Amino acid sequence: MHSAEALFDKQVDPADVEAFLGRVVGDTSAWVATTMAMIGDRLGLWQALADTRATTSAELAERTGTVERYVREWLSSMAAHGYLTYDPDTGRFALPAEHVPVLAAEGPAFFGGFHHALYGLASMLGPVVEAFRHGGGVPLTAYTEDWWHGLERATSSWFDHLLPEVWLPAMPELDLALRRGADVADVGCGRGRALIRLAEAYPAGRYVGFDVHEESIAAARANAEAAGVADRISFECLDVTAGIPGDYDIITTFDVIHDAVDPLGMLRVIRSALRPDGHYVCLDINASHRLQDNTGPLSAYFYGVSVLFCLTTSLAQGGEGLGTCGFNEHTARRMCAEAGFGTVRRVDVDNPFNILYDITI
Template sequence: MSVDEGKLNELLGSFVADLGGAYHAISAVIGDRLGLYRALLATMPASAAEVAEEAGVGERYALEWLRGQAAGGYITYDAATERFSLTEEQAFALAAPEGLQLAAAFHIPVAVGKNVERLTETIRTDGGFGWHEHDPAMFEGVERFFRPGYVANLVSSWIPALDGVAQKLDRGANVADVGCGHGASTLLLGASYPRSQVTGFDYHAPSIEQARKRAADTGLAGRVSFQVAAAADFPGTDYDLVAIFDALHDMPDPLGAARHVREALKADGTLLLVEPFANDTFEDNMTPVGRLYYGASIVICCPHSMTEEPRAALGAQAGEARLTEILNEAGFTRVRRATETPFNLILEACP
């Protein structure tokens, strides 16, 4: 075997970064759980002792956590004063209650890791592993990771990009949010368009229970409701808008779900389909974002889709062309890319 030392060192560099990232994910989850990012924000520029006191943790642990976070570029260290702080960007990304809450995203792979043996067997036997079988930290992490993106884009960009939908919602529309999870998108629609009636549907009963609690806590229970139902048979007809956020590719039968949506819409209704950003060829998805989605897809998206026939397993990098093909087959005659972000494709589909 002839090994190019330069290429080997390049690969080892990627390996060290990835292995460090795996430990960093665990550290970020611990910091998020213990409020260490918030404690630093409240006391900065801070010593380890001050962060530890604010968060109520041991000082030695706080110091090691702070050093690791600084080494990873998530917080800032001043060698002259031996104090730690957050830049405005770091604070917005990690500590601010209404910021990006990036640390929440690490709950997802950590939750996956709790079932690594079962997932390994699932993949070995070409089986399925349902969304409901994941550790509850998965559901929390997904909601907290996706919600800031919905807050930043749904009302200001995605809805206005649809033909005439914003006006319908302002006047009062009948809306279904399919695969709603904890209801972050559903509640945002309800809060933004008070004349509309919004119903969130999800097959996962514990998520619906949590969504109902959120609706009550935010005072939206009067115009936002939640029901346990699958995408292929959720109740109701004559919807002005049906929305599916980051969920169609996970479904065992996305074509069947799309057909049911088509039947549930009014003749002039609209499907808002938000999916992970992907190009139509694998070569064009060999990017950091593509890598993220492929990694999530093999342990979350494909296993759930493989739980029932026809086991479509679109994966998180389905791409616009494949999604459009499915929507056309389901009876949608007009499908277009309404807009996009670095992480999402936003498709508009009409009967």
């Protein structure tokens, strides 16, 4: 270990150390704020504050069935971080109206699903540290319901709002095919929210979802029943490595390829199951193949989630381990060409999280 004095002897400017220390304090504070936001989501505190009326800690505790002393400390933390406002004259806290869509109302800007998912990822820290030491990874079966449910909530807002309203109108050929009635497969369908939304918006279609995670398939079937679209959707627990049953007009993957054990093999399987005039719709992470271009909070988030889920679950199965940023546009174009696709078109949608591709033979 080097002492601070020894480091300063190497011409380290103490002011630079102080500046970086300030940044680390801020980053650490942000982690605590995120953790508090997770708690607020889990306990329904944000939803109880969504009407934006100022409230005391006692009133909020009574409305949510929680203990006032904990609620008071939580409110203080969120006010200190600027998520809430505080009136010292009345002792009341309020959630500003512009914060409601992000923290309390499930829509395109809602981040509570990600907070819920991160709550689930926290329990994976121990197994991931062991993977650092010994290799391998953490299998899908180790992840808790909080992760899967949080991920469903996070992505459902995209499927409910962006898929029918933004993404498909930007691909008019697919929109027309779906309206006429298309055979559609979703590979890595998770809990089925994308297909359910498609079945609601385009009832003439026929839909099937494939996923290797049994619990997700069970949830997808229940979700389809609850949505009243089970008559036109089926879900199968299947590893598509050996092939996708049937052939399709449209095949979709939503943030799946970068997680795959064998991403090139999966692309080849998708290519073989696509009809000659079909379309492969691929949504994946908006990142660069150049590490130096992947900077800032969102890229740091991507790499962190990769360590805790995307990378480690692939490595747990002896996979390639692309990682969250691994299926970037450069890699996507190269792999799709190797898989036998002819055209890869980046769809013109503005999304900081993802790139949308319309891929054809």
